[in-house]
Structure formats: C-alpha cells, structure tokens
Amino acid sequence: xxxxxxxxxxxxxxxxxxxxxxxxxxxxxxxxxxxxxxxxxxxxxxxxxxxxxxxxxxxxxxxxxxxxxxxxxxxxxxx
Amino acid sequence: xxxxxxxxxxxxxxxxxxxxxxxxxxxxxxxxxxxxxxxxxxxxxxxxxxxxxxxxxxxxxxxxxxxxxxxxxxxxxxxxxxxxxxxxxxxxxxxxxxxxxxxxxxxxxxxxxxxxxxxxxxxxxxxxxxxxxxxxxxxxxxxxxxxxxxxxxxxxxxxxxxxxxxxxxxxxxxxxxxxxxxxxxxxxxxxxxxxxxxxxxxxxxxxxxxxxxxxxxxxxxxxxxxxxxxxxxxxxxxxxxxxxxxxxxxxxxxxxxxxxxxxxxxxxxxxxxxxxxxxxxxxxxxxxxxxxxxxxxxxxxxxxxxxxxxxxxxxxxxxxxxxxxxxxxxxxxxxxxxxxxxxxxxxxxxxx
Numbered sequence: 001x002x003x004x005x006x007x008x009x010x011x012x013x014x015x016x017x018x019x020x021x022x023x024x025x026x027x028x029x030x031x032x033x034x035x036x037x038x039x040x041x042x043x044x045x046x047x048x049x050x051x052x053x054x055x056x057x058x059x060x061x062x063x064x065x066x067x068x069x070x071x072x073x074x075x076x077x078x079x
Numbered sequence: 080x081x082x083x084x085x086x087x088x089x090x091x092x093x094x095x096x097x098x099x100x101x102x103x104x105x106x107x108x109x110x111x112x113x114x115x116x117x118x119x120x121x122x123x124x125x126x127x128x129x130x131x132x133x134x135x136x137x138x139x140x141x142x143x144x145x146x147x148x149x150x151x152x153x154x155x156x157x158x159x160x161x162x163x164x165x166x167x168x169x170x171x172x173x174x175x176x177x178x179x180x181x182x183x184x185x186x187x188x189x190x191x192x193x194x195x196x197x198x199x200x201x202x203x204x205x206x207x208x209x210x211x212x213x214x215x216x217x218x219x220x221x222x223x224x225x226x227x228x229x230x231x232x233x234x235x236x237x238x239x240x241x242x243x244x245x246x247x248x249x250x251x252x253x254x255x256x257x258x259x260x261x262x263x264x265x266x267x268x269x270x271x272x273x274x275x276x277x278x279x280x281x282x283x284x285x286x287x288x289x290x291x292x293x294x295x296x297x298x299x300x301x302x303x304x305x306x307x308x309x310x311x312x313x314x315x316x317x318x319x320x321x322x323x324x325x326x327x328x329x330x331x332x333x334x335x336x337x338x339x340x341x342x343x344x345x346x347x348x349x350x351x352x353x354x355x356x357x358x359x360x361x362x363x364x365x366x367x368x369x370x371x372x373x374x375x376x377x378x379x380x381x382x383x384x385x386x387x388x389x390x391x392x393x394x395x396x397x398x399x400x401x402x403x404x405x406x407x408x409x410x411x412x413x414x415x416x417x418x419x420x421x422x423x424x425x426x427x428x429x430x431x
Contacts, residue, residue, distance in 0.1 A: 001314065003296045004411035005426050010418070011299040016430035025404075028298045036431045038364035039315070041371040051377075054370065058377035058427075062387055065425040066304045 002027045013064040015039065015057070019074055030074045031061045053079045082125040082236045085156065086115035087149075087163035087179045089172045093132030101171075103134030105145055107152040114225055118162060121229040125236050129156060131179075135171035138178065146182045158189060162232055165194035165224040166201060168216040173201025180209040190235050194228040197249075206249035207405045210235070213247050250289070252404045302425040310391035310423040312414070314399030314407075315372035315431040316357030317365065320348055326397055328358035334397035334410045336417060339390075344376035345369040359400035360431055372429055391423045399430055 003026050005012045014027035017036050033039030040057055041050030056079045064075045090096060090103040092113040111119050112130040119127045131149055138145045161183045163176035173195040180191035194214040195201045202211055212231050214224045231246050240257075243250045259265040270287070277284040318326055324335035337353075339345070346352025346369075353369040355362045370376045373394055382390050395414050399407070418426070 001312065001407045001411040002428055003294065004408045005312075005415070005428070006296045006299050008415050009299055010424065010426045011302050012426040012428055014428050014430065018430075022430070026295055028296065033429070037360040037362070038371045039429060039431060040374050040377075041364075041368065043364045043367060043371075050368075050371070054374050055377045055380060058374045059381065059386070061427050062304065062307075062309070062381060065307060065309065065427070066301045068301050069298055071298075 011065050013061045013075075015061050023072055023074075026072075028072050029064045029067075029069060030072070031057055031064060032074065032077060033057065082159040083157055084122065084125050084127045084232070084236075085153065085158045085161045086111065086118065086127050086130045087161060087176065088113050088115065088130060088132055089138075089166075089169075089175060090132060090134040091172075093130070095132060095134070101134045101136035103132065104137055105131060105133040105148045105152070107131050107149075114165070114221065115162075117222075117225055118229050118232075121226065121233075122236075123233050125159070125233075127162075128158065133175065133179075135169075135175055138175040139171045142178060146178060149179060150182060150186055153183070153187060160232060160236055161189060161191040162228065163191065163193040165212075165214045165221065165228055166196075166199060167214055167218050167220070167224070168196040168198045170199055170201075173199030174204060175201075177201040177205030177209065177211070181205055184209060192228065192232050192235060192248075194224045202249060207251050210241065210251075211249045213249060244289070254403075304387045307387040307425050308389055308391055308421065308423045309378070309387055309425045309427060310418050310421075311373060311375065311378060311394040312426055312428040313373050313394070313396050313430070314402070315365065315396070315429055316355040316398040317345070317353050317369050317373040317394075317396050318356055320351055320354050322356055326356060328356050328398060328400075330401040330403075330406075331398040332402075332406050332410075334395060334414065336393050336395050336414070338393055339375055340392040342375060343379045345373055355431075357398050357400060357431060359398075372431060374429070378427075391418065391421050393417065393421075 002014050013029040014022045015031045016022050017033045019032050022030050040054040057077050060075050060077050090100045095103050108130050111127045115127050115130045163179050166173040166176045176193040180193050183191050192210045194212040196214045196216045212228050274284045326333045348354040348366040355365040365372045378390050
C-alpha cells in the first residue's frame with residue numbers, strides 16, 4: 001500500500017513496529033512504534049505517558065513528511 | 080479422457096512471416112502450427128486441437144479488438160488449457176501472451192500457461208495474474224523453454240498442485256498450503272530450529288518464506304507543513320464497532336473510509352465508537368483506545384497547534400494480516416481518488 005501511494009506522488013510515512021519488514025517491502029520514510037497490538041501507547045502505563053509517547057511519535061511522523069530523504073530512512077524517536 | 084489444449088503464437092512462430100506481417104489479424108487454425116507441433120508430442124494424454132495466430136503489432140495496437148476476436152473464436156471450442164509462447168525476451172510477444180492468457184482466464188475461467196523471459200515487460204505486467212514459466216532470453220533456447228513450459232502444462236492438466244520454486248514460474252504472491260505428514264521433523268518449530276542451527280554454523284539453508292526482490296519506489300518529495308493536508312491510513316483494522324464494510328479479519332480484500340469530521344479523539348468500543356477487527360493480535364488495547372493504532376487524537380492536537388495545514392476528514396482502514404501484496408496494491412489504488420478529491424498531499428500509514 002505504502003508503495004502504491006508513494007508511486008502516485010504522495011510523500012508517505014510508514015508508522016510500524018516491524019521496521020525490517022517495512023524496509024524490505026520498500027517504504028522510504030519510517031517511524032517505529034512500540035508494539036504490534038498497541039503501536040502508539042502501552043496500556044500498562046498511565047494515560048499521560050501513553051499520550052506523551054503517541055504525541056511525540058506522531059510529531060516525528062509529521063516532520064518526516066516534510067523532510068527530504070535520499071534513501072530509505074528510519075526516523076529517530078526519543079520516547 | 081484426452082484433454083484439449085489451444086495454443087497461441089505470434090505471426091513469426093505461426094509461420095506467417097517476420098516484422099512485415101506483424102499486422103496479421105487473429106486467425107484460428109485446426110491442429111498445430113509452429114511450436115505447437117513440438118509441444119503436442121510432449122503433452123501427456125492431451126491434444127492440441129487448434130492454434131491461434133495473431134500478429135504482434137495487431138495485438139499491440141488493437142488489444143481490445145484482438146482479444147475480443149480471439150474470445151469469439153474460442154466461444155464454441157471445448158478446451159481445458161491454453162498455452163501461449165514461449166515468447167523469450169520479446170516485448171510485444173511477451174505482452175501478447177500475457178494478454179491472451181489473462182483474457183482466457185477471466186472470460187472462460189480456464190487455466191493458462193506461458194513462458195516469458197524476465198526482461199520482457201509481459202512478466203512484470205502479468206506475473207501476478209497468470210502462470211509464467213521463466214523463459215530464456217533467445218529463441219535459440221526454444222527446445223529447453225518449450226520443455227519447461229509443457230512440463231508445467233502437463234501438471235496443470237492433471238490437476239497437480241504447482242509450486243513456483245519447483246516448477247520454475249514467477250511467484251504470483253499467492254500462498255499455497257501443503258499438508259505434511261504428522262511427524263516431529265515436520266513441525267514448524269523443528270524446521271525453524273534446523274534453519275537457525277544451519278545459519279549459526281554458516282551452512283546453506285533454504286528459507287520457507289522467500290521475500291520477493293525489492294521493487295523500489297522513487298522517494299516522493301517532502302511536503303511543506305503549512306500546506307500539508309494529511310490523510311491517515313491503517314492496516315490495523317480500526318473500524319466502527321459494527322464494521323459496516325464487513326472488512327475481513329485476515330486476508331482482507333475490502334477497505335473502509337470513515338468520517339472523522341469534528342472528532343478530536345476516536346471513541347472506543349465501550350462507547351460504541353471504534354474497535355479493531357484485525358485477527359493478528361490481541362485487540363484489547365486497541366478496543367480500549369483505538370487511538371493507539373489510528374492516532375486521530377494526536378493528529379488533531381497538532382492540527383490545532385498549527386503544525387500542519389489540516390487533517391483529511393476521513394481515515395481509511397483495512398487489515399494487513401495475510402493480505403496479499405496485489406490486494407493491498409489494489410486497495411491503495413482505489414483509495415487514491417478520494418485523497419486527490421480533497422487535495423491530500425501527504426499520508427501517514429500505521430501498521431500493526
């Protein structure tokens with residue numbers, strides 16, 4: 001899906017847990033998540049912590065869309 | 080009972096002539112012409128009843144008409160299989176073989192097989208839809224390519240299961256299920272550990288999941304955030320609680336488009352809002368808070384802060400587990416017009 005969208009000209013960021021799979025398939029902009037069942041917020045942590053993590057990683061994803069890249073790039077996250 | 084086979088060749092292999100006769104209009108002849116003669120002697124318990132000949136240019140320039148005319152020729156014929164080629168590295172002939180095979184499969188529901196070299200665009204265009212045996216790059220290899228092609232044809236006629244790794248055709252992105260004998264050596268755990276041991280020892284091993292070669296997409300130019308209209312897409316199966324589009328929990332072929340105008344955060348399952356139908360993981364976390372997969376809340380927060388122009392007021396969802404690449408590609412193509420209509424110029428796609 002990512003490739004079809006990108007081929008149509010949309011900059012796209014793949015936010016996912018299995019970065020090696022995403023890399024193999026051919027995504028160009030990637031942001032890692034923390035797990036498969038809860039990519040952007042661990043239910044075992046307080047709500048505020050989940051929000052902080054999600055807010056941060058989604059912010060990285062938005063910035064990724066505005067960042068020129070020369071090759072497949074995994075954007076770094078801090079939380 | 081002897082099965083019936085129809086054969087397709089171009090003007091050159093049909094003995095009509097070379098490039099000067101490439102406009103030759105489709106014709107059906109009884110019996111075997113060109114490579115069909117040699118093929119007939121290799122077929123087991125099947126006969127080639129007819130050969131269709133069509134010029135490559137005629138097929139290339141009038142594809143719809145050529146296919147319609149060939150379809151008409153086949154309407155009153157009984158047959159069990161269509162064989163086309165081998166086309167080697169030929170561009171037009173390879174595409175023609177692909178077109179004819181696909182048409183016969185689609186309109187007549189009959190199996191087809193051809194042989195094309197990887198360099199012909201016919202392979203990339205049709206390998207997902209039809210069985211294309213990997214062919215050589217020159218007609219001098221006719222004997223070998225024909226042998227490989229007919230070997231697969233014989234298996235198809237007998238209804239035997241094909242495997243691309245064994246039968247030498249291009250993977251179609253479809254999974255085949257095999258029943259293995261119920262022994263310890265056949266368990267996935269045992270096979271996996273054996274592979275791992277070989278890998279650690281630096282020995283050769285054969286993966287059971289061959290990842291197709293990378294099909295690289297040119298990197299799209301970045302968007303300016305103050306002009307960014309961002310759409311959210313997920314393969315994590317987030318849908319309204321009643322799953323109105325009946326998206327499948329695995330091997331999905333359907334997708335949904337859901338209105339999030341004025342929604343600051345996706346309500347959860349308990350609030351009759353959204354849930355996940357993805358069968359590949361424990362849904363508890365996403366049912367309790369669908370924003371962990373489809374982060375509408377964070378996107379809205381950034382929208383309010385003015386980090387980017389605006390969020391597209393729909394999100395798109397399907398299920399990524401067991402879904403073939405070709406289905407996923409089709410679904411994405413179907414979504415694109417909706418994005419274009421609203422001036423979307425960037426996408427965030429979340430996967431589980």
